Amino acid sequence: MSFNWSATFTIGQPAETSKGDKIILPQAALESIIHAHASAPLLPLQPDPNYDPTSWAQPQFNPYEPIKPQELPSPLTFQIRNPANRLLTHGGVKEFSAADGQVHLPPWMMTSLALTPGDQVMVKYAALPKGTWAKFRPLSADYMEILDFRALLEARLRSNYTTLTRGEVLKVHQGTKEFGFVVEELKPEPGEAVCITDTDLEVDIEPLDTEMGDATTQSASGILDGQGSRRGGNNQHNVLKIGFESQGRVSPEAYQRWTVDIPNRKSGIEITVHVQEPGDLDMIVSTKLPISLQDHLWANFESVGPRVIIIPAGDRDYATQQDSQVIHIAVYGREPTTVAASGSSSSTAFSSAGEAIYSIQVHYQDNEEHSSEPPSGSSSLSAAADIPNKNAPGYQECTNCGSWIPERTMMLHSNFCHRNNAKCNKCGLVMKKEDLLNHFHCDHCDKHGDVSEKKKHMEIFHGWYQCSCESFESPSLPELAKHRRTTCSERFIICRYCHTLVQQGGPASNARDRMRGLHSHESYCGDRTIQCQKCSQMVSLKDVQVHAQNHEYQRQSQATPQLCSNQNCVRSKGATSNVLGLCQLCFGPYWVPTEDPKNQKLVQRLARKYHAQLMTGCGNKWCRSQYCATSRGRQMDATSAATEMMSILKEARVGAADGHKTWLCVDEGTTRKKVMAELLLEDVRGQYTIEWCVKALEAERTDLEAAAQWLQLQAPKVKKAAA
Known part of the structure; x- marks a missing residue:
C-alpha cells in the first residue's frame, strides 16, 4: 500500500551527531505520517479469474478473505528538496525529536542542497526500491591507499545510510584520512535513488583515468627527485636501500622520514645514524604509519655517538608484520647544546641553514651475532673488558683510576693520576678533573653522562605526557608510545x-x-x-569460529555407515543383521526356514557357492570378483577350487560378531556403483573411507563432482595414525 505525505520545514542547526543520511523530524511529523498512512485508500485487488470455491487449489486472491490493514513501512525513506534551487537528495529518519516546524539535516546534506539554518526545505515520503548494485567513482587517485575499499564502503553504508541517490558524494574515512566517492550508477532501474536497508548491495568502483590519476598522485605526493625522495607536500618520505648509505638534513623540531623495503624477515636489521657535531637528533622506527615521538615501536634518544637500533629477526612486531614489507624510519631534529669549561650550557646552531647533518644506513644483521642485543635502541653499558695485567706478578693497582701499573713506576703514575684525574663516587667512572664538573647523575634512574644530556633525558624519560585519548598519563615518552600502540582507544x-x-x-x-x-x-x-x-x-x-568447530566436531563424531560384508557389494547392511553380515539381497539365497543352530548348513551352502564361482564362474561379463572364474578368465578344477575355497571360507567368520568378509558375485548395477566408489576414493586421495564415498554417491545420485563436494561438507576425514 502506498500513501502520500509531504511537509515544509525550517532548517535548524546541523545534526552534527549524524554521520549518514538520517534526518531529525518533529513529533508532529510522525503523527501526520501515521494519519496519512491510515487514511490512504487500499489498492484494488484483482481476483483470480479461474477461482473455483469448490477446488482444492489455492487461488491468487480469495475474495471471501477479509483484507488486513498494512503496517507503517520500515524504514521510512524521504525525498529532501530545496525549493529555491530544486536540488534534491534522499535520506532516512533518525528520530522524531526536533522542535515543531523544524528539521535537522546532516552537514553534508545541507552543503549538497545549498541550505543554511533558517531556510525552507520540503520533505516528502518516497517509497524507494531495494538497491541491488551501486557503482562509485573516486574523486582522487589516493583511494588506492584504502586497504579494502569495498569493505570500507559497505561498512560505511551499513552503519550510517538508509538510501543512496545518484550523483551525491559519499565520504568515508580510513584512519585520519578522508576519501570521497560519487554515486555514479544504481540498480534497479531507473536508478535515481534506492533503499539499501536489509538488502545485499553489490558495490563496484569505476577506476580513474590514467592521466587524472597521475596528476592527482603528483600533486598529492610530490615528484621523486634523483635521490629517491619526494619533493612537495608536508610529509617527505625518502627511500633507503639495504646496504647503501644515504645523507640527510633535518631542522630542529621537525621530522625527516625514510622508508626501507625489508623482504627478508628471516634476518634482523641494524639501523645506524651518524650525526655531525654539534647536531643532535632522535631516531624512531615503526612498521606502520603514522610515526612520531608518540607513535613508534623502537627508538634511540641518545645525544652522544652514533644512533643505533638493532631489530633481531625474532622480534614479534618485526617478524609478524603481514600487511607490508616496509619499515618506516623518522629522524627528529633537536637543538644541540655544548658545555663550556665553567659548566654552563649554551645553544649551538646545527649548520649555516640551522639543520642537523647526518648519514643513515640499514643493513641485514646476523641473528647469532646480535641475538643478545636489545631491540630498542636505548644504550646499555656492555660488560667491561678484562683489565690488562690484573693480578699479574710485578703489577700494582692504582687506588685512583684502578689501572694495574708496574710497581717500579707506581709512584710516578700515582702522582700524575691524582693531579689530573678524578673518580666519580657514584658510578666509579674515571675522568679528567675538569670533566667531572660536567658529569651528572639522574636522580630518578641510573642514567649518567655529560650534563649537556641532562635536559633532553629529563624531558624524554621524566617529563609529563598525556595521551590524546585522555585516559593515560606517563612521565616517560617511550611508555606513552607503548600505550598508543597497544591499549590506546585511538589506536x-x-x-x-x-x-x-x-x-x-x-x-x-x-x-x-x-x-x-x-x-x-x-x-x-x-x-x-x-x-x-x-x-x-x-x-x-x-x-x-566456535559454531563452525561444533559442526566440525559433529561431523567427525559421526558413525561410519555399515556396508554389506560382501566385498563386491556397496549396499548398506541395514538394521537387521545376520550371521554373515550381508545385506538382505546378498543374504537372500542363503536363508532357509529350517533350524540351523550351529550354522553348519549355512556354511555348506556358502562353500558350494564359492566352489561353483571358482570352477565355472557366474557368466556375467561385468563381474569383477577376484574369486570368480568369469572375472579371472579361467576355470579351475574341482580339487584346486576346493583348496582355494577353504581359505576364503575362513574369512566369512560365520556366527562371529564382526569381521565378516565374503566374496560373492553381484548384479551389474551394484558393480557399477562399486567402481564409481573406488574412483571417488582415488579422487579424494583416501581422505575418506569407502563407506562414506558410497554414501556420498547415493546422496548425489552418482555425480562424482557433487559427491566430492558432499564429502568435504558432510563426511568425517580419516584420522591419521600418530607417529
Whole structure:
C-alpha cells in the first residue's frame, strides 16, 4: 500500500551527531505520517479469474478473505528538496525529536542542497526500491591507499545510510584520512535513488583515468627527485636501500622520514645514524604509519655517538608484520647544546641553514651475532673488558683510576693520576678533573653522562605526557608510545569483522570479549549476525569460529555407515543383521526356514557357492570378483577350487560378531556403483573411507563432482595414525 505525505520545514542547526543520511523530524511529523498512512485508500485487488470455491487449489486472491490493514513501512525513506534551487537528495529518519516546524539535516546534506539554518526545505515520503548494485567513482587517485575499499564502503553504508541517490558524494574515512566517492550508477532501474536497508548491495568502483590519476598522485605526493625522495607536500618520505648509505638534513623540531623495503624477515636489521657535531637528533622506527615521538615501536634518544637500533629477526612486531614489507624510519631534529669549561650550557646552531647533518644506513644483521642485543635502541653499558695485567706478578693497582701499573713506576703514575684525574663516587667512572664538573647523575634512574644530556633525558624519560585519548598519563615518552600502540582507544586497527581501518576504542564491556582480546569497536561489530549455511541458525560474527568447530566436531563424531560384508557389494547392511553380515539381497539365497543352530548348513551352502564361482564362474561379463572364474578368465578344477575355497571360507567368520568378509558375485548395477566408489576414493586421495564415498554417491545420485563436494561438507576425514 502506498500513501502520500509531504511537509515544509525550517532548517535548524546541523545534526552534527549524524554521520549518514538520517534526518531529525518533529513529533508532529510522525503523527501526520501515521494519519496519512491510515487514511490512504487500499489498492484494488484483482481476483483470480479461474477461482473455483469448490477446488482444492489455492487461488491468487480469495475474495471471501477479509483484507488486513498494512503496517507503517520500515524504514521510512524521504525525498529532501530545496525549493529555491530544486536540488534534491534522499535520506532516512533518525528520530522524531526536533522542535515543531523544524528539521535537522546532516552537514553534508545541507552543503549538497545549498541550505543554511533558517531556510525552507520540503520533505516528502518516497517509497524507494531495494538497491541491488551501486557503482562509485573516486574523486582522487589516493583511494588506492584504502586497504579494502569495498569493505570500507559497505561498512560505511551499513552503519550510517538508509538510501543512496545518484550523483551525491559519499565520504568515508580510513584512519585520519578522508576519501570521497560519487554515486555514479544504481540498480534497479531507473536508478535515481534506492533503499539499501536489509538488502545485499553489490558495490563496484569505476577506476580513474590514467592521466587524472597521475596528476592527482603528483600533486598529492610530490615528484621523486634523483635521490629517491619526494619533493612537495608536508610529509617527505625518502627511500633507503639495504646496504647503501644515504645523507640527510633535518631542522630542529621537525621530522625527516625514510622508508626501507625489508623482504627478508628471516634476518634482523641494524639501523645506524651518524650525526655531525654539534647536531643532535632522535631516531624512531615503526612498521606502520603514522610515526612520531608518540607513535613508534623502537627508538634511540641518545645525544652522544652514533644512533643505533638493532631489530633481531625474532622480534614479534618485526617478524609478524603481514600487511607490508616496509619499515618506516623518522629522524627528529633537536637543538644541540655544548658545555663550556665553567659548566654552563649554551645553544649551538646545527649548520649555516640551522639543520642537523647526518648519514643513515640499514643493513641485514646476523641473528647469532646480535641475538643478545636489545631491540630498542636505548644504550646499555656492555660488560667491561678484562683489565690488562690484573693480578699479574710485578703489577700494582692504582687506588685512583684502578689501572694495574708496574710497581717500579707506581709512584710516578700515582702522582700524575691524582693531579689530573678524578673518580666519580657514584658510578666509579674515571675522568679528567675538569670533566667531572660536567658529569651528572639522574636522580630518578641510573642514567649518567655529560650534563649537556641532562635536559633532553629529563624531558624524554621524566617529563609529563598525556595521551590524546585522555585516559593515560606517563612521565616517560617511550611508555606513552607503548600505550598508543597497544591499549590506546585511538589506536587504529583492521577490524577482524568489517575489515576496515578503525579506532579500536576502549576495552570491551564484557569479560568474555576482553578474554578474546576485543576492544569496544570489535565487540560491537562482532555482535552482527549471519545465517549458518549448514543449520540455518543466526550466529554472531564473534561466535562463527566456535559454531563452525561444533559442526566440525559433529561431523567427525559421526558413525561410519555399515556396508554389506560382501566385498563386491556397496549396499548398506541395514538394521537387521545376520550371521554373515550381508545385506538382505546378498543374504537372500542363503536363508532357509529350517533350524540351523550351529550354522553348519549355512556354511555348506556358502562353500558350494564359492566352489561353483571358482570352477565355472557366474557368466556375467561385468563381474569383477577376484574369486570368480568369469572375472579371472579361467576355470579351475574341482580339487584346486576346493583348496582355494577353504581359505576364503575362513574369512566369512560365520556366527562371529564382526569381521565378516565374503566374496560373492553381484548384479551389474551394484558393480557399477562399486567402481564409481573406488574412483571417488582415488579422487579424494583416501581422505575418506569407502563407506562414506558410497554414501556420498547415493546422496548425489552418482555425480562424482557433487559427491566430492558432499564429502568435504558432510563426511568425517580419516584420522591419521600418530607417529
